[in-house]
Amino acid sequence: MDYSGKTALVVGLARSGAAAAKELKRLGARVIVNDIKNEDCFQDLVKELGEGADISFRLGEKPDGLVEPADLIVISPSVPIDSPFISYARSMGKEVISEVELAFRLCPAPVAAITGTNGKTTTTALTGEIFNLSGKKTHVVGNIGIPFIGCVSQMQPEDMVVAEISSFQLEAADTFRPKVSAILNITEDHLNRHKTMDNYIDMKARIFENAADDDKVILNADDPLTADLAGRTKADVLFFSRKKLLERGAWVENGQVMVSMDGNACPVCPIDSILIPGPHNLENALAACLIAASFGVDPSVMAKSLTTFPGVEHRIERVAVINGVTYFNDSKGTNPDASIKAIEAMKGPTVLIAGGMDKKSDFSGYVEAFGDTVIHLVVLGETAEIIARTAQDKGFTEIHRTKTLQEAVETASRLAPPGGNVLLSPACASWDMFKDYEERGRIFKEAVKGLRR
Numbered sequence: 541m542d543y544s545g546k547t548a549l550v551v552g553l554a555r556s557g558a559a560a561a562k563e564l565k566r567l568g569a570r571v572i573v574n575d576i577k578n579e580d581c582f583q584d585l586v587k588e589l590g591e592g593a594d595i596s597f598r599l600g601e602k603p604d605g606l607v608e609p610a611d612l613i614v615i616s617p618s619v620p621i622d623s624p625f626i627s628y629a630r631s632m633g634k635e636v637i638s639e640v641e642l643a644f645r646l647c648p649a650p651v652a653a654i655t656g657t658n659g660k661t662t663t664t665a666l667t668g669e670i671f672n673l674s675g676k677k678t679h680v681v682g683n684i685g686i687p688f689i690g691c692v693s694q695m696q697p698e699d700m701v702v703a704e705i706s707s708f709q710l711e712a713a714d715t716f717r718p719k720v721s722a723i724l725n726i727t728e729d730h731l732n733r734h735k736t737m738d739n740y741i742d743m744k745a746r747i748f749e750n751a752a753d754d755d756k757v758i759l760n761a762d763d764p765l766t767a768d769l770a771g772r773t774k775a776d777v778l779f780f781s782r783k784k785l786l787e788r789g790a791w792v793e794n795g796q797v798m799v800s801m802d803g804n805a806c807p808v809c810p811i812d813s814i815l816i817p818g819p820h821n822l823e824n825a826l827a828a829c830l831i832a833a834s835f836g837v838d839p840s841v842m843a844k845s846l847t848t849f850p851g852v853e854h855r856i857e858r859v860a861v862i863n864g865v866t867y868f869n870d871s872k873g874t875n876p877d878a879s880i881k882a883i884e885a886m887k888g889p890t891v892l893i894a895g896g897m898d899k900k901s902d903f904s905g906y907v908e909a910f911g912d913t914v915i916h917l918v919v920l921g922e923t924a925e926i927i928a929r930t931a932q933d934k935g936f937t938e939i940h941r942t943k944t945l946q947e948a949v950e951t952a953s954r955l956a957p958p959g960g961n962v963l964l965s966p967a968c969a970s971w972d973m974f975k976d977y978e979e980r981g982r983i984f985k986e987a988v989k990g991l992r993r
Contacts, residue, residue, distance in 0.1 A: 543564055543567040543568060543569040543612075544567060544568030544569065545568060545569070545570070546569045546570070546611040546612060547569065547570045547571075547572065547609050547610050547611050547612075548564045548569045548570070548571050548572070548610065548611065548612045548613070548614060549571075549572045549574060549603065549606050549607065549609075549610035549612070549613045549614070550564065550571060550572070550573050550574065550613075550614045550616075551574050551575070551603045551613065551614070551615045551616065551619050551625075552574075552575060552615060552616025552617075552618050552619045553573060553574075553575035553577070553582055553585065553599070553616070554616055554617075554618060555685070555687050555690075556616050556617060556639040556640075556687040556688075556689065557573070557575070557614075557616040557639065558585055558589075558687075559639065559687035559689045559690035560614045560616075560639045560642060560687070560689045561573050561589060561595065562589065562690070563642075563646075563689050563690070563692065563693065564614070564642075565589065565594055565595050566693065568594075569594075569612075570594055570595070571594065571595045571596070572595075572596055572598060572606055572609070572610065573589070573595065573596070573597050573598065573599075574597075574598045574599070574601070574603045574606055575599050575600075576600065576601070576602060577599065577600065578599050578600035579597065579599045579600065581599075582597075582599060602625070603625045604624065604625045604628065607625055607628055607629045607632070607634065608632070610629070610634060611634070611635075612634070612635050612637070613626075613629055613634060613635065613636045613637070614637055614638070614639060614642055615636060615637070615638060615639075615712055616638075616639060617638070617639075617683075617706060617708035617709050618708070620711075621711035621712055636712055637712050637713070637714060638709050638710070638711065638712040638713050639687060639688065639689050639709070640682065640688050640689075640703070640705060640709045640710075640713050640716060641712060641713040641714060641715065641716055642689055643681075643687075643688035643689040643691075643692050644688070644713070644715065644716045644717070645715065646689070646692045646693075647688075647692050647695060647701060648692075648695055648696060648697045648699075649679070649695045649696065649697060649698070649699040649700060649701050650700060650701065650719045650835070651701045651702075651703055651718040651719055651720075652667065652700070652701065652702050652703070652718060652719065652720040652721075652722070652831050652834075652835070653682075653703045653705045653716075653718035653720070653721050653722070653747055654667065654702070654703065654704055654705065654721075654722045654724065654827070654831070655704075655705045655706065655707070655710070655721075655722070655723055655724070655744055655747045656722075656723050656724030656725045656726065656744070656760075656766070657724075657725055657726055657727045657728075657875060657877060657878070658724065658725055658727070658820065658875070658877055658878040658881065659724045659725065659820060659821075659823065659824045659827075660683065660684075660704045660705075660706070660724065661683070661684050661704055661852050661855060661872060662816065662821065662824045662851060662852050662855055663704075663722070663724060663824040663827050663828050664680060664682070664684050664702055664703070664704035665680060665684065665849075665852050666816075666824060666825065666828040666845065666846075666849050667702045667827075667828040667831050667832060668680035668702040669845045669849050670828060670829075670832045670837060670841060670842055670845040671700045671702060671832065671835075671837065673841050673844055673845055674832070674837045674838070674841045676698075676699065676700040677696070677698070677699045677700070678699065678700045678701075678702060679691045679694075679695060679699060679700070679701045679702070680702050680703075680704075681701060681702070681703050681704075682703035682704040682705050682706075682709070683704040683705060683706040683709060684704040685978070688701075688703055700835070702831075703718070705747055707740060707743040707744055710743050710744070710746040710747060711743060711746075713746065715750060716746075716747075716749075716750065717750040717751060717752075717755070718747070718748075718751075718755070719755055719756070719834075719835075720755065720756045720757075720758065720831055720834045720835070721747045721748040721751060721755070721756070721757050721758065721775075722757075722758035722759075722827050722830075722831055723744055723745075723747065723748075723757075723758070723759055723760070723766050723769060724760055724763075724766070724823065724824065724827055725760050725763045725765075725766055725823075725877075726740070726741055726744055726763065726765040726766050727765075727875070727876075727877035728740075728875070728876070728877070728901060728902065741765060741769075744769075745769050745772055748769075748772075748773050748775060751773050751774065751775035752774060752775065753774050753775060753776065754775075754776075755775040755776070756775055756776045756777075756778055756834045757769075757770075757773050757775040757776070757777050757778070758777075758778050758779070758780065758789075758827060758830050758831060758834070759777060759778075759779055759780075760779070760780060760781070760823065760827070761779035761780065761781035761783075761784055761786065761789070762781050762782060762783050762784070762823070767779070778790075778801075778830055778834070780823065780826035780827050780829075780830050781826070782819065782822050782823055782826060786800070787800065787803055788800050788801065788802070788803060789830055790826040790827070790829050790830040790833070791826065792811055792822070792826075793805075795810055795811055795812065796808070796809070796810055796811065797809055797810075797811060797814075797825065797826065797829060797842075797846070799829050799830060799833045799839060799842070801833055801834070806839045807839070808829055808839045808842050808843050808846065809842070809843035809846055809847060813843075813846070813847045814846045814847065815846070815847060815848060815849055815850060815851070816849060816850070816851045817856065817885050818856065818881060818882075818884060818885035819881075819884065820881040820884075820885075821851075825846050828842075828845075828846075829842045829846070852872075853869075853978075853981065854869055854870070854871040854872040854977060854978060854981035855870060855872045855873075856868055856869075856870050856882050856885055856965075857869040857870070857981070859984075859985050859988050859989075860988050860989065860992075862953070862988070862991050862992060863953075863958065864958030864959055864960075865953065865956040865957075865958065865959075865960055865961065865962060866888075866960075866961045866962075867961070867962045867988045868882070868886070868961060868962070868963045868964065868965075869964055869981045869984050869985055869988075870882040870963060870964055870965035871964055871965075871966065871970065871977045871978070871980045871981030871984060872977050872981070873965035873966060873967060874896070874966065874967070874968060874969050874970070874977055875899070875901060875967060875968075876901050876902070876903055876905055876906035876967045877905075878965070878967070879894070879906055879965040879966065879967035880905065880906055880909040882963060882965040883909050883910065883911075883913055883914060883963070883965065884909065884913075886913050886961050886963060887961075888913075888959055888960050888961055889913070889915045889956075889957055889959075889960040889961070890913050890914050890915065890956075890960060890961040890962070890963050891914075891915065891916040891917075891918060891952040891955045891956045891960065891961070891962045891963070892910070892914045892916070892917050892918065892963050892965065893918045893919075893920070893945075893948045893949070893952055893962065893963065893964045893965070893966070893984075894906075894917060894918070894919055894920075894923075894927050894965065894966050894967055894968070895919040895920045895921035895922070895923045895924045895927055895966055895967075895968055896920075896921040896922065896923060896966040896967075896968030896969055896970050896971075896972055896973065896980075897921065897922050897923070897968055897969040897970065897971045897972040898922045898923050898926065898968070898972075899968065899969055901923075901967065901968070903923075903926065903927050903930040903931075903967065904930060904934070906927075906930075906967050907927075907930050907931045907934045907936060908934060910931075910936060914936075915938060915955075915957075915960070916938045916939075916940060916952070916955045916956075917931055917936065917938060917939045917940065918940045918942055918948045918951050918952050918955075919939065919940070919941055919942070920941070920942045920943065920944065920945065920947075920948050920973075921966070921968065921972050921973055922968070922972040923967075923968050924941060927967070928941065940955070945964075945973070945980065945983050945984055945987060946983070946987045946990075948964075949962070949964075949984065949987035949988060949990075949991070950987070950991075953991050962988075964980075964981070964984045966980070
């Protein structure tokens, strides 16, 4: 599509919406930018984009009255696909797409796309590191925090794109067709948005909806919900597993990471040499290796990446050791399954800080994972009482209620024994108290550093 002279309505002015507006303006479109938040929230961006004939801001209002003049509507991930204005736009024959879909249409380079309930960011960052070490100019984009659309103008056909993709971004991705698609796992999450698990699974499967027989789909053989998706695609399906031996794919054998695309297995490195901790990160490493192998990357490059990659900020991030207590920032643990993995990675008695925005999650399995590891639970946020009640129902009584994250850190520091841990792994989204999980993680780290003083 030639966007020059077209009128594009961009709804949602967070990172991806702002990047989409900039790119559409660069391509010669007339851009209408809309957000329900008022102009006070976007003063710097309004100045940067500059209001004029080619861009106008309609802030502090709903988008319903802006649909008719638009030739194209681009929605941010925060905008649900069942919003009334979208139904109205489609009834008028207008195209509604996500920022990821817009970026894909403009992207000249091959795309490896990664989704799943947990592990997306770590796997995306690690895969990007592998491709960079292989000598490819690599763009690591998407839900990882760098809008895909913001990078397309710098991409060349010989580059590589590694994209973290969320279920929200897939809701309006119609022609999106990565060369390699990976689904790491599927567990209960975002049911406040997708309503049912079936809807959520269907949305994840959209990542390979357009895949053909010359594309590859990578799935977790150890996760039944994910493995069962193999029958939904015409693409070449490859599995990874940390529990089973495979003929093709990526697996663990005799303590080694193994990769095979054609039946000839190649060792990558010992699993004990992988720097990022925990069994879940072994799965992430297997997926990253299999994605890289799908593009012909040598196992020696994978090995170097796996043994040097330190992980990502806010995901079981070691912050400090104070008075013999180790503090871990797992603010990216935004659902129970992610936080269970963080608990399983702890060595020694742990004080857990939990709670946040209510996504209608069930916390039973989360509490059951405490075992002998979690000795105290510090709760805050919208779900504080829900988690506390679940813990009490399971017989866990060492519960402490706090109002702020600062108070939670101070409380946890008094409860944690020398040689133990304090783990922030909320099992919930952050939006009840913070802009995003990154802000929550930064405030946690500042509070921990404040303990030294």
